[in-house]
Amino acid sequence: MPQAKAFRAALLHSLADPREVGIEASYEYFEDGLLVVEDGKVAQIGAAAELLASLPAGTEVTEYPDALITPGFIDTHIHYPQTGMIASYGEQLLDWLNTYTFPTERAFGDAAHAGEVAEVFLKELLRNGTTTALVFGSVHKESVDAFFEACEKRNLRMIAGKVLMDRNAPGYLTDTAESGYADSKALIERWHGKGRLHYAVTPRFAPTSTPEQLTLAGKLFQEYPDLYMHTHLSENRQEIEWVRELFPERKGYLDVYDHHGLIGARSVFAHGVHLCDDECQRLGETGSAVAFCPTSNLFLGSGLFDLEKVEGYGVRVGLGTDVGAGTSFSQLQSLNEAYKVMQLQGKKLDPFKSLYLATLGGARALYLDDRIGNLQPGKEADFVVLDYKATPLIDFRLSQATTLEEKLFALTILGDDRAVKETYAAGVSVHRKEA
Structure with a gap:
């Protein structure tokens, strides 16, 4: 025994x-x-x-x-390739992506580099008490392999996926609808359900994927049991307007994902700062989750997340650091900022609610509360x-x-x-x- x-x-x-x-x-x-x-x-x-x-x-x-x-602690939204660019001088979201994020992620096609950053990233998570995270890789398969290999050595319960991005990004970071599907499928077969590891289908956000890529991402999401879907939603007003221009046939940002089969249990949408009532209702009725990322939303000037409104529709909410747009790996610091976000809206965040968001709430958002969270x-x-x-x-x-x-x-x-x-x-x- x-x-x-x-x-x-x-x-x-x-x-x-x-x-x-x-x-x-x-x-x-x-x-x-x-x-x-x-x-x-x-x-x-x-x-x-x-x-x-x-x-x-x-x-x-x-x-x-x-x-x-x-x-x-459970982090429901974070980017491991952005570890080296945390605390880059502030921009609004879209400029920040082009100025800092895309050039940084270029190097992750090199397996050795990806492995080195994965080690730094995991050590930082664990140093801050985070034992589970929902993690963006880069567009490169090597980035996901390196991350999962580092997690497997430590027997961590982690979720990650290869970014899907076939337009509106530098050529050195784009895949195609077909290659993104094939590469993701190979990674799922290799890692999903292995030990304590899970895979997330990961379109970066609607503007960087064609309708064809989103369709194949939705197909992939439905093909495997207990798979995750991880993307961004309604973080920045300029971003929302861009989505309207790119998808004029859809009634809103969330509807783009819904139309392509990317919404449901184990779908996690980062930010959700500017959600309308209909979108909150749809997220709630489909069992989807939103990652509340206070340090990032304040740092990039995106706005104030309305926790009470979103939860009022039955939406599952977890806490995310969103490194590197976030300013700390620490979920304690995320809760510090979350309290201020609520204060600025004339609302309160009780410390026991904070504990819930950082632990059991995150587990529930990830449908892992039967295994972790308390x-x-x-x-x-x-x-x-x-x-x-x-x-x-x-x-x-x-x-x-x-x-x-x-x-x-x-x-x-x-x-x-x-x-x-x-x-x-x-x-x-x-x-x-x-x-």
Whole structure:
């Protein structure tokens, strides 16, 4: 039998969406908790005083004083080829793509380069406590192979896909409708469902794909069970007008994807800043998801995402960093910015709702909440240890906190990669902060 391992610290995880069950019923917390892991999955969670006595003799117990264990963070929209261009001087979306993104992605046809960046990218994710992400590759098959190879070594639950882009981009970055379909199909056969890996059909966004390519992308999306579709939607007003010009026969941006069979369960649309009511309703009724990317939307001046409106139509919402348009790999920093986005709209973001968005909400958006997203027994043991003494300021601020809510909020405002003491994937340490 596999040897159990136990981890002792304060434990906090989401049980449900606070919007649906209320704040108090949405989470479970143990001030002095014990997380028992066996064969890469959560075996038990509860109060340390109750569980320690029942552990099998010889069970290794790792103690984390002054720390909080939460589920691993889930990033529902990020671009790994853009790691090297994060923090490039601001432009609006379309200029930013042409000035920074496309030239950077050119190099990913080189497998060695792609492999080097994949390593940097994954180390950054894990250093920030993110254990699952929905990831854009580049247009090159090599970029996806390199990424999945790096994930497989670490036994990570990750989703990625080759970008489809056959127009309105530099010639060095375009494929064709037919080659994009064939290359994607080969990658799906090689990687989808292998270990903890999943594939996403990935048209960059409607303007960079012809109707023919979108049709074949939709065909591909329907050909394999549990496949994902990952693209952008209604991020920028100039982009939306461009879509209207390119697809005058369609009634809106979302309708372009809908017409080509790219909407449904496991379809994830990044941004959705400027969605109309009809689009929200369609997303909700089809089980699609939207990735809320606050740092990116503020950095590129795209606008303020209306979380309450979108969720009001039953749309699944996860949190995305959108690196490199985003400004940090840290989901704590994303929640910092998400709070401000809500404040600017005269609305609030409760810290327990923030926890939900970064963990169980992201898992639900990706239809993975039966496997990850919280620490319920039977779930995969992906979790992060947050350090209450990560910085002098965090330490001082938390010493003043009198409630769990206050502690959690302070961590989301002041926390970043320094707050991540250790990250675990399937019960194995994949990042440990240097002392």
